[in-house]
Amino acid sequence: MGAALTRYRVIAWIVGVVLIVLVVIGMPLKYVFDNAVVVETVGPAHGFLYMIYLVAAFDLSRRADWPLKRMLLVMLAGTVPFVSFFAERRVTAWLAAPQVARAPEPVAR
Incomplete structure (x- = not known):
């Protein structure tokens, strides 16, 4: 799922900008x-x-x-x-939370 998250994060930033x-x-x-001129060129690119x-x-x-x-x-966030910047951070936090919960705790010495 890491590659899918990376793809989403990159395109979310591009669409937002x-x-x-x-x-x-x-x-x-x-x-x-x-x-x-800007609307005619950037508009279709955004679409x-x-x-x-x-x-x-x-x-x-x-x-x-x-x-x-x-x-x-999340899909509507690009409109x-x-x-889209806020949604990207929230999505990253949602998907990182289970990763942190499953991480093994360090061994105390």
């Missing part, structure tokens, strides 16, 4: 300055990357055996600016 560029830079340029994000989140959720509600919330 691209969405922020689209919303913070592209949208004001389009609607305030009437220049749609394509979001599809990859959905596949990575689905793969990870199936491997981790999450309930449907958690899987859907709201800054939320």
